[in-house]
Amino acid sequence: MAENENKPVLQFAPFQSSVHEGFWRRLSSLKLDILGIDQAPISITGFYAPCSHAQVSNHLTLLAESLPPDANEQASLEVLSLGNRNRCPVPGTLYNTNTLESFHALDRQSLLKAEAKKIWEDIHSGKAEEDPAVLSRFLLISFADLKKWSFHYWFAFPALVLEPPATLTDLRPAAQCFSPEEAESVSAACNKWRNSSSTADVPFFLVTIASNLHASIRPLRDWETCQSDDQQILFGFYDPCNLPNNPGWPLRNILALTHARWNLKQVRFLCYREKQGFADMGSSLVGEALVSVPQGWNDPQCVPNVVGWERNKGRNVPRCISLAESMDPTRLAISAA
Amino acid sequence: DTVERITGPRTVSAFKEKGVLSISEFVIAGDNLVSKCPTWSWESGEPSKRKSYLPHDKQYLITRNVPCLRRAASVEEEYEAAGGELLLDNEDNDGWLATHGKPKETKYDEENLPTMETLEISKKKTIQSISSYFGGEEEEDIPDMAEYEESDNVIEADPATLQSTYLVAHEPDDDNILRTRTYDVSITYDKYYQTPRVWLTGYDESRMLLQPELVMEDVSQDHARKTVTIEDHPHLPGKHASVHPCRHGAVMKKIIDVLMSRGVEPEVDKYLFLFLKFVASVIPTIEYDYTMDFDLGSTSH
Numbered sequence: 001m002a003e004n005e006n007k008p009v010l011q012f013a014p015f016q017s018s019v020h021e022g023f024w025r026r027l028s029s030l031k032l033d034i035l036g037i038d039q040a041p042i043s044i045t046g047f048y049a050p051c052s053h054a055q056v057s058n059h060l061t062l063l064a065e066s067l068p069p070d071a072n073e074q075a076s077l078e079v080l081s082l083g084n085r086n087r088c089p090v091p092g093t094l095y096n097t098n099t100l101e102s103f104h105a106l107d108r109q110s111l112l113k114a115e116a117k118k119i120w121e122d123i124h125s126g127k128a129e130e131d132p133a134v135l136s137r138f139l140l141i142s143f144a145d146l147k148k149w150s151f152h153y154w155f156a157f158p159a160l161v162l163e164p165p166a167t168l169t170d171l172r173p174a175a176q177c178f179s180p181e182e183a184e185s186v187s188a189a190c191n192k193w194r195n196s197s198s199t200a201d202v203p204f205f206l207v208t209i210a211s212n213l214h215a216s217i218r219p220l221r222d223w224e225t226c227q228s229d230d231q232q233i234l235f236g237f238y239d240p241c242n243l244p245n246n247p248g249w250p251l252r253n254i255l256a257l258t259h260a261r262w263n264l265k266q267v268r269f270l271c272y273r274e275k276q277g278f279a280d281m282g283s284s285l286v287g288e289a290l291v292s293v294p295q296g297w298n299d300p301q302c303v304p305n306v307v308g309w310e311r312n313k314g315r316n317v318p319r320c321i322s323l324a325e326s327m328d329p330t331r332l333a334i335s336a337a
Numbered sequence: 338d339t340v341e342r343i344t345g346p347r348t349v350s351a352f353k354e355k356g357v358l359s360i361s362e363f364v365i366a367g368d369n370l371v372s373k374c375p376t377w378s379w380e381s382g383e384p385s386k387r388k389s390y391l392p393h394d395k396q397y398l399i400t401r402n403v404p405c406l407r408r409a410a411s412v413e414e415e416y417e418a419a420g421g422e423l424l425l426d427n428e429d430n431d432g433w434l435a436t437h438g439k440p441k442e443t444k445y446d447e448e449n450l451p452t453m454e455t456l457e458i459s460k461k462k463t464i465q466s467i468s469s470y471f472g473g474e475e476e477e478d479i480p481d482m483a484e485y486e487e488s489d490n491v492i493e494a495d496p497a498t499l500q501s502t503y504l505v506a507h508e509p510d511d512d513n514i515l516r517t518r519t520y521d522v523s524i525t526y527d528k529y530y531q532t533p534r535v536w537l538t539g540y541d542e543s544r545m546l547l548q549p550e551l552v553m554e555d556v557s558q559d560h561a562r563k564t565v566t567i568e569d570h571p572h573l574p575g576k577h578a579s580v581h582p583c584r585h586g587a588v589m590k591k592i593i594d595v596l597m598s599r600g601v602e603p604e605v606d607k608y609l610f611l612f613l614k615f616v617a618s619v620i621p622t623i624e625y626d627y628t629m630d631f632d633l634g635s636t637s638h
Contacts, residue, residue: 011499018402018544020521021575022383052376053624055404056519059544064383064574086378086401165497194375246499276626277375307495313543321545326575 007167010289013241015060015138015157015249017046017310022064024144024151024323027096030067031144035096042068042094046138047087048203050238051273054283057248058240060090060138060157067094083197085277088238090203092138103143103152103318108309115139115158116306123257124300129221132204135253139308141318149327154309154318159252161305162293166255171245171287174270178209183281185215190236190272190279193217203238204254207270223262232268234286239271247271247285249308259291260298266290352605353597356589357531360390362605366533367398367524369606370613374626376400382572391526397572398609399523405539405623406517408554410561412622517542518555522625524609525571532585533609535616536570537578537623552578560619580619588615 046060097103122128142153193199206218209232241248258264271285379395521538539547549567556565570577593603613627
C-alpha cells in the first residue's frame with residue numbers, strides 16, 4: 001500500500017503542542033467563576049508561526065489569551081494582537097470534563113471525526129479559501145483537577161487521510177529548486193507577505209512565479225484567477241516543522257483541499273520556513289506530491305478518515321501537568337512563611 | 338506620537354551618563370529590536386497586570402521557542418577542561434568585554450553539538466525518551482493504559498504520519514544527548530532601575546514547562562549563584578527566572594564607554610542590541626536573535 005509507481009509515501013511531521021501556565025490559570029478561574037459544571041465545548045484559539053530556528057520545530061501554543069476573555073476584560077479584546085507575525089491564530093475546540101473518569105470516557109474518535117467534518121465542510125463551502133487557518137483546526141480535551149492543581153489533557157490535530165497516501169516525486173531545499181533569481185524574488189515576496197499586518201498571520205497562500213521569474217504571493221482564493229496566466233503556482237504554508245526531509249502537518253489538509261476543490265493530482269508546494277524571522281530558502285522546502293484517490297473520495301457528504309491525536313513521547317497517552325507549586329494556596333502560604 | 342502622548346514630555350536622556358533608559362526610550366529601542374529581529378514582538382500580557390505608563394500594546398517584548406541545545410553548566414566545564422579560560426564573568430561583572438566581537442557560539446566547540454545527523458545515527462541504538470519533571474499521566478491514574486494504546490492504533494496504521502519525531506536518542510555512556518530545551522525570553526521595563534529586565538520561561542524536550550530551578554542549568558554558573566533569581570513576572574502568570582537588573586545600568590555604562598572610546602557614538606535605539614549581547618554572557622546557550630549587522634551608532638571619524 002505504501003508504493004505508488006515506486007515513489008515514496010509523503011510523510012508529514014506531526015504538529016506538537018505547547019501549553020503555557022497562563023492558559024491553565026485562566027481555565028481554572030473560568031471553571032470556578034463562570035462555567036461551573038457546564039461541559040459544553042468552548043471555542044479557543046491556538047497560535048503558531050513558521051519554524052524559525054533550524055534546531056527546533058515550532059508548536060501550536062496555548063496562552064491565557066487562547067480562552068475567551070473575562071467579562072470585565074472585554075475592552076482588551078482589541079489588543080488581541082491581530083497581525084502579530086509570531087502568533088498566527090488557529091481555531092480550536094476545548095472539551096473540559098468535570099471528572100477524570102469522564103475525561104477518560106470521552107469518545108475521542110467521534111470527537112476527532114466531528115472536527116474533521118468541520119474542516120471538510122469548510123473546504124467544500126469555500127470558507128477555507130477565505131480563512132485558511134480553519135484548515136489547521138485543532139481539538140483539546142482536558143480535565144482540570146482544581147483540588148490537586150493538576151491538568152490532564154490531550155491534543156488532536158485532525159488531518160484528512162488521503163487513501164492511498166500522496167507520494168513524493170521531489171522534495172528539496174527551495175534554494176536548490178529555484179534559480180537564484182527565483183529564490184530571491186520568492187524570498188522578497190514572502191517577506192512582504194509576512195511584514196504586512198493584513199497577511200502576516202495568514203498561514204496558507206499561493207506562490208506564483210511568472211515567466212520573467214518574478215514571484216508574488218497571493219491569497220488562496222485567487223487560485224481560479226491565477227489559472228489564465230502563464231506562470232508556475234505553488235501552494236505555500238507556514239511550516240512549523242524544522243526537519244530537512246519532511247513537511248509539517250498543515251500540508252495534509254491543504255492537499256485534501258486542492259484535490260477536493262480543484263481535482264489536482266499533481267501539486268507543487270512550498271514549506272515556508274524562516275531564519276531569524278526572515279524567509280530562508282535554505283531551510284524552506286519545495287516539493288511535488290502526487291495525489292490519486294479513488295472516485296467518490298471527493299464526495300462532500302462523505303468525510304474522509306481522519307488521524308491526529310498527539311502522541312506523548314511516542315505513546316498514545318494523555319499528558320498531565322501539575323501546577324501545585326505555583327497555584328496551590330496552601331503550598332504558596334507554606335513557601336512564603 | 339503615541340509614545341510622547343503617553344509618557345508626557347521627554348525626560349533628559351541618562352542613557353550615556355548612567356546606562357539607563359527612560360520609558361519612552363525603552364519603547365523606541367523595543368520598536369527597533371522588533372523591526373530588525375522579527376522573532377521578537379511586543380505583547381500586552383495579562384490585562385490585570387498592565388502598566389499605565391507603557392502603551393497597552395507594548396507592555397513587554399518576547400521571543401518564543403528559542404532553542405537551547407546544551408546546558409550552560411556543562412559547556413563551562415568542558416571549556417575549562419579543554420584548558421580554556423572562562424571569559425564569562427569576573428568580579429566587576431564586565432567579563433562580557435573579553436568576549437566582545439565574538440559570536441557567543443564560539444565559546445564552545447560547535448563540532449561537539451549534536452546535529453540532525455548524529456541523531457539519525459544514534460536512532461539505531463537504544464531509543465528512549467528523556468524523563469522530565471512533568472510528563473504523562475501517572476501509571477496508577479490510568480489502569481487501562483495498555484488498553485488505550487491497543488485500541489487507538491489508527492495513527493500507527495497511517496503510513497503518511499512520520500513516526501519518530503517524539504523519540505530522543507539516548508546513549509547511556511555518551512554525553513552526546515540531544516537535550517533540546519526551548520525558552521521564551523521576555524524583556525520588561527524595570528521602572529526602579531530604569532533598565533530592561535530579562536525573564537526566562539523554559540520547556541523540556543517534549544515542550545512541558547520546566548521548573549524554574551532547572552532553568553538555572555542554562556545560566557552561566559557565576560550568575561546562577563549571584564544575579565539570576567526566581568520571581569513573579571510583571572506581565573505573565575507564575576514564577577520565572579530573571580536576571581536581576583541591579584547592575585544593568587553600570588554594565589551598560591561600561592559598554593557605552595568602550596564604544597565611545599572607539600569613536601562610536603551610541604544611539605539609544607540600539608540599546609537593546611547591546612543589552613542582549615551582554616545578556617548572552619549570562620545565558621550563553623540560549624540562542625535568541627540579537628544580530629547586529631548594522632552600525633551601533635554614528636562613527637565620529
